[in-house]
Amino acid sequence: MTTPETKPTSFWVRLQANRSWRKFIRHKPALFGLAIIILLILIAAFAPAIAPFGYETQDFSSIRLEPGANHLFGTDKFGRDVFSRVVYGSRIALMVASLVVVIELVIGVILGMLAGYFGGWVDSLISGFTDMVWAFPPLILALGFISAIGAGLVNVVVAIAITGWAPFARITRAKVLSMKEREFVEAGVAIGETDFNILIRYLLPTILAPNLVLATLTIPAAILMTSALSFLGFGAQPPSPDWGAILNEGREFLRDAWWISTFPGVAILITTLAFNFLGDGLRDVFDPKQTVK
Amino acid sequence: MTLLEIKNLHLQFNSDEGLALVLDGINLKVQKGETLGLVGESGCGKSVTGMSILQLVPTPPGEITQGEIIFDGENLLGKSTKEMREIRGRKIAMIFQDPMVSLNPVYTIGNQIAEAIDLHQPKGISSTWEGVVDSLASVQIADPASRAHNYPHQFSGGMCQRGMIAMMLSCRPSLLIADEPTTALDVTVQAQVLKVMADLQKELGMAVILITHNIGVVAETCDRVAVMYAGNIVETADVETLFENPQHPYTRGLLGSIPRADRDMNELTIIEGSVPNLTKPPQGCRFHPRCKEAMDICRQTKPTDLDLGDGHIVACHLYG
Numbered sequence: 001m002t003t004p005e006t007k008p009t010s011f012w013v014r015l016q017a018n019r020s021w022r023k024f025i026r027h028k029p030a031l032f033g034l035a036i037i038i039l040l041i042l043i044a045a046f047a048p049a050i051a052p053f054g055y056e057t058q059d060f061s062s063i064r065l066e067p068g069a070n071h072l073f074g075t076d077k078f079g080r081d082v083f084s085r086v087v088y089g090s091r092i093a094l095m096v097a098s099l100v101v102v103i104e105l106v107i108g109v110i111l112g113m114l115a116g117y118f119g120g121w122v123d124s125l126i127s128g129f130t131d132m133v134w135a136f137p138p139l140i141l142a143l144g145f146i147s148a149i150g151a152g153l154v155n156v157v158v159a160i161a162i163t164g165w166a167p168f169a170r171i172t173r174a175k176v177l178s179m180k181e182r183e184f185v186e187a188g189v190a191i192g193e194t195d196f197n198i199l200i201r202y203l204l205p206t207i208l209a210p211n212l213v214l215a216t217l218t219i220p221a222a223i224l225m226t227s228a229l230s231f232l233g234f235g236a237q238p239p240s241p242d243w244g245a246i247l248n249e250g251r252e253f254l255r256d257a258w259w260i261s262t263f264p265g266v267a268i269l270i271t272t273l274a275f276n277f278l279g280d281g282l283r284d285v286f287d288p289k290q291t292v293k
Numbered sequence: 294m295t296l297l298e299i300k301n302l303h304l305q306f307n308s309d310e311g312l313a314l315v316l317d318g319i320n321l322k323v324q325k326g327e328t329l330g331l332v333g334e335s336g337c338g339k340s341v342t343g344m345s346i347l348q349l350v351p352t353p354p355g356e357i358t359q360g361e362i363i364f365d366g367e368n369l370l371g372k373s374t375k376e377m378r379e380i381r382g383r384k385i386a387m388i389f390q391d392p393m394v395s396l397n398p399v400y401t402i403g404n405q406i407a408e409a410i411d412l413h414q415p416k417g418i419s420s421t422w423e424g425v426v427d428s429l430a431s432v433q434i435a436d437p438a439s440r441a442h443n444y445p446h447q448f449s450g451g452m453c454q455r456g457m458i459a460m461m462l463s464c465r466p467s468l469l470i471a472d473e474p475t476t477a478l479d480v481t482v483q484a485q486v487l488k489v490m491a492d493l494q495k496e497l498g499m500a501v502i503l504i505t506h507n508i509g510v511v512a513e514t515c516d517r518v519a520v521m522y523a524g525n526i527v528e529t530a531d532v533e534t535l536f537e538n539p540q541h542p543y544t545r546g547l548l549g550s551i552p553r554a555d556r557d558m559n560e561l562t563i564i565e566g567s568v569p570n571l572t573k574p575p576q577g578c579r580f581h582p583r584c585k586e587a588m589d590i591c592r593q594t595k596p597t598d599l600d601l602g603d604g605h606i607v608a609c610h611l612y613g
Binding site: 183184186188190191192193194202205206 | 347395412460464
């Protein structure tokens, strides 16, 4: 009798044989999105080295200068360099978005797993609550929260996270509902596993893929929401270089100094687009019914 | 000595079409160390009987309305969730029909067996791992030390089922419920898995309830057989008696419908009709609409268990 090949193979060999990975590297928009995201992370990390000026350095001798060699994106009404502010703003955008998504993921996954696994009144309670949160227009709900707890970036994170976890709970609940009927879960119960172990060892690994996709697609929404709240004056307070805040500051000069609002707007556009490309790619990769040519 | 006794077990499912009386007064005894075959056609309640012993029947919609399940002198139906957890895997283990989906796809076989051992007999990493390798060796997995690091998808169907057996028997339970353990496997692998089970049963002195619709497997491996029909056990006897001298018309029909090499049979008999809808079971004996020997009383009253001697029990008015 011959024994099949079982000797350990290196990580790279296994990665190249992995079907999901092969699908991913052939997905051009996803790779494009990933490249831009990596670039954004580098910009955020090395912002002090990239930005020629400080984000709050005012220079009253150069107010509202057009884009040029010295000020790549021009200057605003206090003579601050818009390019430097946009570069520093990437730190706020990425940090807020990741924090929001992590909080939403934790709330949504925990509630979704409890609802799906225990069913009955636990499910009715959690699902009812989820639907209620989801039914509210998120911007209105977030505005309401901020009016209650006050403006500021930390409060923005809390407000967006509290209004946005519902999709994570729904998708987790649905996946748990179908997975808990699987025989391997029943076999786990039959060897005497506790409910906690069933949830962590058997069900948690199966819900990661859809939540990862959802998380990637939620980041751009969180960035837009942060910018929107800052634009309305509820988020980052001056002189913080949040993209939404810069956009708002440039609003009154839109006719005379278009560059103040345009460049942060483009930054928001590129960032959200990149995350959406990546998210779409991941969705295709994890969808077993779809094959990428 | 009696290890497990099921007394008058009634179980119902609340479905949209109404109450389905899936188990209608089951009586069953399993002796220490014996193999009991539980046979019957699809939907007769074999699996539900097996699952209700470990209380794996989802409630709702399932509900046990009456009866007792006495294991080692204790009624399992009175146990708390926590007490049941202690019994599952440690004293009563269960293996399932499709081995390929019964193992957790995200952990290695060894990891899962280690988890089972750790749940009931925690004893430190290195000796747990020795236990893992030993139990894989006991189910004749070649090269168990390195195979323990494989994932379920790297095993064949037969190997998965043997891995499952290794996992379930790692805590040396006194009763194993095998729910169609070989149905999803091809015939040569079936024989291999059944042999592994029989060897381990002898070694551990454990009792086995073998749930199957394969009469051949029953003849090969079981000491006693219980025949189920529509939520009732209609006949129980030891293997030779049941095959040589079946009494219940359903058992006779069932055996008559299987081709046998040792008999000259020109025609297989068939049982007319089909299994009744359990939300509206027939009055009296549940088999009477399909029974050629049905009498008036069969339409009125449910037959009780009759002992014909030597533990040959039949529930039929023909012998009353």
